[in-house]
Amino acid sequence: MLNKSSKPAFVLSALAMSLALTACMQSSDDAKSSGETVTTTAAENALSSQVHLTKAIADNADASYPEHDINIWPKLPVPIAVDAELEARVAKILSQMTLEQKVAQMMQPEIRDITVEDMRRYGFGSYLNGGGSFPYSNKQSTPQDWIQLAEDMYQASIDDSIDGSNIPTMWGTDAVHGHNNVIGATLFPHNIGLGAANNPELIKQIAAVTAKEVMVTGIDWVFAPTVAVVQDDRWGRTYEGYSEDPRIVREYSHAIVEGLQGAVDGDFLTDKHVISTVKHFLGDGGTIKGIDQGNNIASEQTLFDVHAQGYVGGLAAGAQTVMASFNSWHGVKNHGSKYLLTDVLKDRFGFDGLVVGDWNGHGQIPGCSNESCPEAANAGLDVYMVPTSAWKPLLENTIAQVKSGEISQARIDDAVSRILRVKLRAGLFEKPSPANRPLSGKTELIGHAEHREVARQAVQQSLVLLKNNQNILPLATDINVLVAGDAADNIGKQSGGWTITWQGTDNQNSDFPGATSIYQGIEQTVEAGGGQVQLSVNGDFTAKPDVAIVVFGEEPYAEGNGDIDNLEYQRGDKRDLALLKALKAQGIPVVSVFISGRAMWVNPELNASNAFVAAWLPGSEGQGVSDVLFAKPTGEVNVPFTGKLSFSWPNTPLQSVVNVGLDGKTYGDEKPLFAYGYGLEYGQQQNLDTLSEDNLADSSELQSLALFERAVKAPWVLNIGDDSGRAAVVSSEQSQGVVSIKSMDKEVQEDARVVTYQGGKQGFVALISNFPRDLRAYSNGNASLTVQLKADEKLTQPLTLGVSCNRDCRGGVDISEQLNSALGKWQTVSVDLTCFAEQGVNFATVNTPFYLATEQAVTVSFSDLHLVPNSAESAAIVCND
Structure with a gap:
């Protein structure tokens, strides 16, 4: 067993070309752009469709295609009558x-x-x-x-x-x-x-x-x-x-x-x-x-x-x-x-x-x-x-x-x-x-004033008031307002995915001529009312404000890039919560404006806020937010809160499936924190009590995650290749570049794979997903990456076992010493996930949870690949601080 002081060899440099593939293997919807494209092979497509059935069978016993009952489907009224003349033209x-x-x-x-x-x-x-x-x-x-x-x-x-x-x-x-x-x-x-x-x-x-x-x-x-x-x-x-x-x-x-x-x-x-x-x-x-x-x-x-x-x-x-x-x-x-x-x-x-x-x-x-x-x-x-x-x-x-x-x-x-x-x-x-x-x-x-007014109204009506203790809202306009948070003056972030770029990323405010950030809307409203506004992303100020409006939330994403395994906001990195608490500790009332593409578990953030507004992804007309937050100069409500939740708000980070019944009223045994249809209005008496901040992050209940067990587990796809290209493995025997792979029987039929590297350039075998996956539960759960391996020849060059989230986000460990200790024999190799995290792997966005790469001509077999919680301390390679 190695510890950090033993300096296990971390191999990264040779991966730059071979693991660039992880950022390129992207799939998308009707209109995506990844910036780079990789020709998708027939084999890759065949496998990517098959793995979903495998996943269904693994996750639910009732995964077989059901008997059809066409009578369930009504005959709908046809809205457009048959036009004989048009049909004749078609013919x-x-x-x-x-x-x-x-x-x-x-x-x-x-x-x-x-x-x-x-x-x-x-x-x-x-x-x-x-x-x-x-x-x-x-x-x-x-x-x-x-x-x-x-x-x-x-x-x-x-x-x-x-x-x-x-x-x-x-x-x-x-x-x-x-x-x-x-x-x-x-x-x-x-x-x-x-x-x-x-x-x-x-x-x-x-x-x-x-x-x-x-x-x-x-x-x-x-x-x-x-x-x-x-x-x-x-x-x-x-x-x-x-x-x-x-x-x-x-x-x-x-x-x-x-x-x-x-x-x-x-x-x-x-x-x-x-x-x-x-x-x-x-x-x-x-x-x-x-x-x-x-x-x-x-x-x-x-x-x-x-x-x-x-x-x-x-x-x-x-x-x-x-x-x-x-x-x-x-x-x-x-x-x-x-x-x-x-x-x-x-x-x-x-x-x-x-x-x-x-x-x-x-x-x-x-x-x-x-x-x-x-x-x-x-x-x-x-x-x-x-x-x-x-x-x-x-x-x-x-x-x-x-x-x-x-x-x-x-x-x-x-x-x-x-x-x-x-x-x-x-x-x-x-x-x-x-x-x-x-x-x-x-x-x-394009961006006509009348069109923007419709969008502004949509912003006003979409806002949902979740908390308003002591009726802090609406705010007067003749006060000193601090506007904080990294979404306050960020039109791209407030607009989300499918905004100019596919993911909604890499945009600047200058890419939105005519648009208004949430901060700009607040600034216009407050200054017109005789007040003062300070903008500070990190919450610093020169004069103590009367109130802080903190605008924060999810980074933009689209499609599978937004898939997560848990609804906790900023799990493992509570930057925004720290900002809210810092302001509250200074005696400053806090109004939170939450930017998100879904209802999320934000109990700690709710507790740290005097008022909390779910603003979703409002788009280009940020002033619609200030229209509702602030009163008229007379003190009367300017624009009321009318938005009501169309999604139930989770009571725990794990409550991702809690939906109102078809009657729009009933729930099952699990109850949400805020029910479908919830939304406070001005003047409504409600003081939200302190909420539980238990994120249920008990790794003792976390189950081992199989990545390869007799076969590859969805959503991962097995790939082989080198820096000249890669291919999904869809055959019991296949080659690509300097790498060949074939199935073998270890304990039962075809429960292992034999990988032959020809040498001369770096080859790899890897599990890849078409979208990044959220594996933070395992990185936070003291887990190790554990695999059964066997080398037939002595390794004289590094054999890197690694994890990757994209070309600039990867980590690997040289495991040649472990395999050389028992050549020709199956052995369990396990690596503390901390080893990969210390090299920059972000386990919130993992594309490749496993790869083996080497430049040596050698044959290596693998089987039984898992992420095992609560096993990091006993792993063969550990990287404890």
Whole structure:
């Protein structure tokens, strides 16, 4: 056993090239951008889809695909009557198309991966920009840049000089809280805040404003609304859900679709409206443990009663497109579920629009890859969202599969008919080109004052007052106010993910012209009322203030990057709590404004605050916060608190699944701290007692976490490779670069792996997740990384056992000495997680919980890989202070 004084060899330098892969292996939704891309192999996609079924079986015995009962799904009223003339046009256009042209209509590549000449040559039915993707790869692209690209793509699509096709293309974008990819656009509160407003009419206004700003840039199609009914708040997309209550989601879905598209009996898809997408079909808000792209094992009745209600609302409003979801239902990937996409959505619900896939979501179906997936088309997918260079082989393979009969001609004709139907309903064959449409180029509409006023009202109505002891709020304006906290003057942080960049990170206030931070709003209000304002992130001040408003909360994130395993705020790093306590200790009343994408356990922060406001992710109009916090100069309420929780607030850090019943009132045995519908109003008498600050962090109850036990455990995927590339392992015997791997029988069939390194350059074997995982429970639980290993030859060069959270966040230990002590024999090697933490590993965001890397030619076998709590002191390698 080694201790810290024994100086175990930490090997880092050689990992820079090989473990850069951990930051690149990212998967995402309909519009993501990782900054770097790695070509995804067919094997990788096949495995990534299979591991979710493994996880479902491991986590819940009822993981098998249930018997279907189609009668659960009602036949919905069809909002748009069949138009015989339009259908005749669809049939005529279809009859004149070649197979190649038809399949091209089903392809949706991304703007970074195609050129205008590609559009001219192939005539794609649609294309998209991912989150953080801009015309000409310029974040500061102007509205004119967006319009020019839209115009160029449109003109190329209708150019019939190459193949005789002149069907207009359409551009899709994620405008999920305003036109959030465009500099200067109006940014509304994220959906979780809008749910707290509980105002469908306001939602309709927001959607209409968004449609106008989108139309200014020549774009036809918006990938919104998200209608996930979130059931586990550990999910990184919780803030994209309006509520845990399907009733709100159903009503909001109808409102936002109508706002985006217009009313079916009125201004439907006129020049002021865009095509809407209800997403993600189906059950993404109910995955096990809130894992993004994971497995939903709800009963079929619950799938309808809870998760499908947004589609009941959205389809009733005439939504023209539906996006398939990454998640699985009882282990079957939704992109490949004929039952859900065709039998339920198209046949039972009567949906006659198009079904679009998610970001290479088809590639996650077992047996598929990004480049080839007949199963998705056969299941009912009409448009493949296919970013990266995979679009060309997918197009070619799909054509070949139709010719071979693997995909029927009838299925292709149905898909293309649906695409054409949507385009005809949207008037794309008659409308002018993007640069010549009525709203195109009217850049004064981007961030227009009237639009910002709607967003400001949305901020006001979204705020939820959780605590107001001694009725400290509303505040007078003629006082000395200290504004503190790192979110106070940070428009990017108050706007969250899906804001200019995919994750909402790497933004400055200068990236938001016309926007107002929360501090700026407070400053305007107080100075207008004769008071004084000091801004200090860390709470320092020159003159003692009458009150401190502290604005703090979660850093921006999107999708799986926001997945956590515990709802405690700032677990293990209570910086903001220290600030609150420091101010309180000086006798300064504290008003907390909490920025977050979900309800979190903040009992200590609540105790340290005189008043506490859940502000969610308010967007670009920060002055909406000060409108509510401060009274009029006369002392009267300026704007009242009206927001009510649309998500139950947790009573403990572990209470991530506590949801109101379908009646909107009842709970099970567990009760939340603040129930669904809670929200104080001004004048309401309430003094919140001191709350328990027990975070239940008892590592004695923490269970061993299997990473590899007979097989790889989800969500991890086994990879091998070297600095020239890597591949997911999907075969019992496989090679990549200088590394080969094969299965072997140690105790039972194929319960171990033999890894052969050829030497000459560093090779590795690694477990990798498509999104970082929160493993703080183990780093805080005195855990060790424990693995069974066997080396067949003496190690003369380092063999590094390590953990990584990205290319700049990794730690490794040379274990060659341990293996050399018993060559040819299985032995247990265990490493105190502190060894990795001391080298900079952040266990809140682990991509790779295990890798073995070496430059030596050697064969090493491994089996039984776990994170074992309460074992650090007895580990073979310990790093105690």
